[in-house]
Amino acid sequence: MRKSTNNLPDLSYLQLDQARTVFYQLNAAELVEAALKRNEGVLADTGALAIDTGEFTGRSPKDRFIVEDNITRDSVWWGKINIKFDADKFDALFEKVTAYLAGRDIFVRDSSACANEKYHIDIRVVTETAYQNLFVHHLFLRPEVADAASVPEWTIIAAPGFKADPEVDGTRQHNFSIINFSKKIILIGGTGYTGEIKKGIFSVLNFILPHEKKVLSMHCSANTGAKGDTAIFFGLSGTGKTTLSADPERNLIGDDEHGWSDYTIFNFEGGCYAKCIDLTAEKEPQIFNAIKFGSLLENINFIKGSRTVNFSNIDKTENTRVAYPLYNISNAVIPSIGDSPKNIFFLTADAFGILPPVSKLSAEQAMYHFISGYTAKVAGTEAGITEPKATFSACFGEAFLPLNPVAYAELLGNKIKKHQVKVWLINTGWTGGPYGTGKRMKLKYTRAMISAALNGELDNVKYREHPIFNLQMPISCPNVPDNLLDPRNTWTNADNYDERANNLAIAFIKNFEQYAPFCKADIINAAPNATVSV
Structure with a gap:
């Protein structure tokens, strides 16, 4: 395993110590540069990185699972929203995904969720692509100094190039997003849509905070x-x-995502993931002006012959998106906490x-x-x-x-x-x-x-x-x-x-x-x- 820059975390607990190159804690500019070198996207005229997420341009709710175990068995509201996944099947699929990533370049980012320190959780995200890691940089909270030596509370592994075999792996089709509350791992494969990463940890917080902390988690x-x-x-x-x-x-x-503790409202995230359809400077100036170098545009189309985004073009999807850090909004509250x-x-x-x-x-x-x-x-x-x-x-x-x-x-x-x-x-x-x-x-x-x-x-x-x-x-x-x-x-x-x-x-x-x-x-x-x- 060869490290890129910065101190390298020990990834043996994830069986990822055989990755070819580990790009750890790259900043936004470095991730944009890496994405361009890897042909993952192009620059728009604003300087934003424009990428396509591939086959999936939105979440796939029917392919989101929760491992049934002693923590979840009697607590989760099972049904069409929360679909059971066998613990042994998860372990086998985890082995396959980590074997797939062995010998490949991976991007690793240590981050966190919950602006209120009392409910803060550390998260390590391992991604196959640079653009996914850029998304994580924007959407999760960014530590001033990352502690590579520590093992985070939660880990997310996102491998869009890995496709499951439904008959063998227990998935519905080749893509999947699986939450394991006992092992505190979210395993994502077969999809490059970054929203699966964001909503995976949101689902985790929607379980942990109300169930264990009596904090109301809210989609607001x-x-x-x-x-x-x-x-x-x-x-x-x-x-x-x-x-x-x-x-x-x-x-x-x-x-988008907040908690309500006894006396505070606090943001779970460190950024925004805004829809772009029909975006104009007049209608939504804050979002429009937040699209600058480092921002991540997903599944947009350009005006023909230019690198200017055509926000009204929805040929790829109506779910065109832009991700950017909260500090791109001029009147953002940082740290993002209120009464x-x-x-x-x-x-x-x-x-x-x-x-x-x-x-x-x-x-x-x-x-x-x-x-x-x-x-x-x-x-x-x-x-x-x-x-x-x-x-x-x-x-x-x-x-x-x-x-x-x-x-x-x-x-x-x-x-x-x-x-x-x-x-x-x-x-x-x-x-x-x-x-x-x-x-x-x-x-x-x-x-x-x-x-x-x-x-x-x-x-x-x-x-x-x-x-x-x-x-x-x-x-x-x-x-x-x-x-x-x-x-x-x-x-x-x-x-x-x-x-x-x-x-x-x-x-x-x-x-x-x-x-x-x-x-x-x-x-x-x-x-x-x-x-x-x-």
């Missing part, structure tokens, strides 16, 4: 105001989570046009809507006719939750009550009717509602209750027309609204049936009212 963004008031934003893709949390008047704690939140925002892009643009939730309603994790997506047809589709993802991140979603919701409810947090449901979707009839809520109105909530301007206004969803709707909000605040008033046919609202309520109730057996009555009673026709 967070920012803080001039007075130190923290706000957190939950929302699925397309709801505006990144856009609305990137407020020039507030400082960014983080854009317990004063306000929580659940964002939904309700394409049915049913939910109010802003409403206040009780603690029980917050738990119910947190477990539901609702939004509605629009799917196009060949004829150009579209029909919204209700989408539910528990805790706004179901794919990364090893525990029953109710466990996270109960932690959330306890913290809301303890800290007297105000919780708001914000509909960034449609008003005046569903997609195709109504119109998308103007961003300036959504921003005004959030600002009013943050500034306390909605604390003393009068509210009316939504007759089906039982949500408290303000009758006025600064800089927002009063008639928009009750969605029923924006429809030309109120009876049609009532029918559609009832249908959406039925969808909520049906989705919640899988969680109801684990919930207390006060959460179940926070469900919307629905009339089921016989």
Whole structure:
């Protein structure tokens, strides 16, 4: 084994001491240089490294496994999200992956997760490619001085060139991401998509922190105001989570993964992994300006004959991405820690046009809507006719939750009550009717509602209750027309609204049936009212 630069860690515990060359703890410039020499990518005109992740341009949820053992057997919520993997099969696959990497160049990085030192975990990441290691440099926390002599708490091995044999190895197909809580190893193979690395450790934290530390792990963004008031934003893709949390008047704690301990919100990560589709300097200036030398662009296309990124081109995937360190954001909070939140925002892009643009939730309603994790997506047809589709993802991140979603919701409810947090449901979707009839809520109105909530301007206004969803709707909000605040008033046919609202309520109730057996009555009673026709 030949080392590159820096002191070399002992990799014998991973059976990787026979690697040809170990590139340890390279900085961003060195990793970009290595990636270019290895033909892993090219430079965009901004200086960012542009690479293609190959066959997979997104995560593969059906190929993500958790080893069943004494730690996980009675704790993990097994099913379609958390798929069991045999411990002996893991050991055999580990032997194959490490044998595959023997004699090859590997990139090793020591890093960590959790900005709050009390919950900090050390992570060693071994990657087959330089660009994956650059991603880790950006997304994980970067130690001032790496301790090569220490053995980290967790290890990730990512070998995109290794393909499993499903019949022999126990995988579904040739790619896999497997978490072993006993050995504290995440084994990734057959895919070059870097998001598998990021979400692998997020899944680990979603098990360790709530289960062992009673810290709520959250798939959310967070920012803080001039007075130190923290706000957190939950929302699925397309709801505006990144856009609305990137407020020039507030400082960014983080854009995706956070923990809530007794009195602090803290970022798990040291960087951002932002979507690039239709990115413009006008719409999202912070992200646009963060794309510079060292940043990692994934699966983008260039304007023909140039090295200028065409952010509207989605020929490879709609999931184009850029990874960059948090310090690329000018108003980032470093270290990325804030006080317990004063306000929580659940964002939904309700394409049915049913939910109010802003409403206040009780603690029980917050738990119910947190477990539901609702939004509605629009799917196009060949004829150009579209029909919204209700989408539910528990805790706004179901794919990364090893525990029953109710466990996270109960932690959330306890913290809301303890800290007297105000919780708001914000509909960034449609008003005046569903997609195709109504119109998308103007961003300036959504921003005004959030600002009013943050500034306390909605604390003393009068509210009316939504007759089906039982949500408290303000009758006025600064800089927002009063008639928009009750969605029923924006429809030309109120009876049609009532029918559609009832249908959406039925969808909520049906989705919640899988969680109801684990919930207390006060959460179940926070469900919307629905009339089921016989």
